[in-house]
Amino acid sequence: xxxxxxxxxxxxxxxxxxxxxGEFKLASGLMSPxxxxxxxxxxxxxxxxxxxxxxxHEMESNEVDHVGGVPYAALPLASGIALLYQKSMLMPRKxxxxxxxxxxxxxxxxxxxxVVLVEDVxxxxxxxxxxxxxxxKEGLIVKEVVVFMDREQGAAQKLKERGVTLRSxxxxxxxxxxxxxxxxxxxxxxxxxxxxxxxxxx
Numbered sequence: 001x002x003x004x005x006x007x008x009x010x011x012x013x014x015x016x017x018x019x020x021x022g023e024f025k026l027a028s029g030l031m032s033p034x035x036x037x038x039x040x041x042x043x044x045x046x047x048x049x050x051x052x053x054x055x056x057h058e059m060e061s062n063e064v065d066h067v068g069g070v071p072y073a074a075l076p077l078a079s080g081i082a083l084l085y086q087k088s089m090l091m092p093r094k095x096x097x098x099x100x101x102x103x104x105x106x107x108x109x110x111x112x113x114x115v116v117l118v119e120d121v122x123x124x125x126x127x128x129x130x131x132x133x134x135x136x137k138e139g140l141i142v143k144e145v146v147v148f149m150d151r152e153q154g155a156a157q158k159l160k161e162r163g164v165t166l167r168s169x170x171x172x173x174x175x176x177x178x179x180x181x182x183x184x185x186x187x188x189x190x191x192x193x194x195x196x197x198x199x200x201x202x
Contacts, residue, residue, distance in 0.1 A: 005050075005054075006054070006169070006170055006174075006178065007178045007181070007182065009047070009050050009051070009054070010170070010175050010178045010179055010182070011178070011179070011182045011184060012044075012046075012047050012050075013038075013041070013047065014179055014182075014184045014185075016040055016041070016043075016044055016047060017037070017040060018036065018037055018038055018040045018041055018047075019034065019035075019036050019037075019175065019179070020034065020035045020036075020037070021033065021034055021185050021189050021193075022034075022035070026123070028123070028124070030200060032196060033189065033192045033193050033196050034172065034176070034193050034196075036120075036121045036149055036151075036172075038051065038073060038077070038120040038121065038148060038149075039073050039076075039120075041076075042076050048076070048080060049080070049084070051077065051080075051148055051169075052077060052080035052081055052084060053084070054148070054169045055077060055081060055118060055146050055147075055148060055169060056081050056084070056085055058146050058167050058168070058169050059116055059144065059146050059167070060144055060165070060167065061144075062085070062087075064087070064114045064115065064116045064144075065088060065109070065113040065114045065115065066087065066088045066089060066090045066107065066109060066113060066114070066115045066116075066140075067081050067082055067087050067088070067089050067090070067115070067116050067117075067118055068089070068090045068091065068092060068115045068116070068117045068118065068131065068135060068142075069089065069090075069091055069117075069118050070092070070117060070118065070119045070127055070128055070131045071091065071092065071093065071094040071131075072094065073119075073120045073121075074118050074119045074120045075091065077118050077119075077120060077148070078091070078118040081118065088107065088108070088109075089107060090105055090106065090107035090109055090115060090135070090140075091105065091106040091107060092104065092105050092130075092131040092134040092135055093105065093106065093134070104134050104137065104138065105134060105135065105138050105140070109138070109140060110139075111138065111139025111140070112139060112140075112141065113140050113141065114140075114141045114142075114143065115135055115140050115141065115142050116142075116144045116145070116146060117131055117132065117135075117142055117144075117145045117146070118145075118146055118147075119145060119146075119147040119148075120147065120148050120149070121147065121148065121149045121150075121151060122145075122147045122149070122150050122151060122155040122166070122168070123151045123153050123154075123155060123202065124153060124154055124155055124158070124202035125154065125155030125156075125158045125159055125166075125202070126202075128145055128155065128159065129158065129159075129162070132145075132162065132164065142164055143163070143164060143165065144164065144165050144167065145159060145164055145165070145166050145167070146167045146168075146169075147166065147167070147168045147169070148168070148169045148170070149168060149169065149170055149171070149172060149175060150166065150168035150170075150171045150172065151171075151172045151197065152171050152172055152173060152197050153197060153200055153201055153202050154201045154202035155202070158202070172193065172197060173193075173194065173197070176189070176190045176193050176194075177190065
């Protein structure tokens, strides 16, 4: 990704509170010095499109059959790619439907189709692995996951062990360096977040 474009986007994400520095309790129960909430971008169309464009250009191959959104935060990102770049979208369900067709994957597909999974932020990779399991159970092939931000806490290695490549628009370290250079956070915050990454590997 072109450096100035990424830096400008990260500054905007900070300004709309999609990246926050402080003390936050994560879903895992851990206290984190940074919180990334890309769900906020749906209210800012310019930021939303910028994120979607960068995710699309991060993909190794655009010749895939489908893009898949990891539920729920990544669904707007996968939807944006599907609409802007005319790609079929699939949605692995977070919970199994017990009515209608009781599908585990929403969308139209056939066994052997390829899927690039899209995620907003990755930490341990657990939700991505669940989505891959659901897709593979239907005979779909996942070789690549594209995320906006990799928190660098072990997901890339876990996915590599499954034969899946993780590509990210930026890492948490790169994001914090860019925000420091833009005057949004100080060096103490950067150092605190770097220590957090090292101390909490999954």
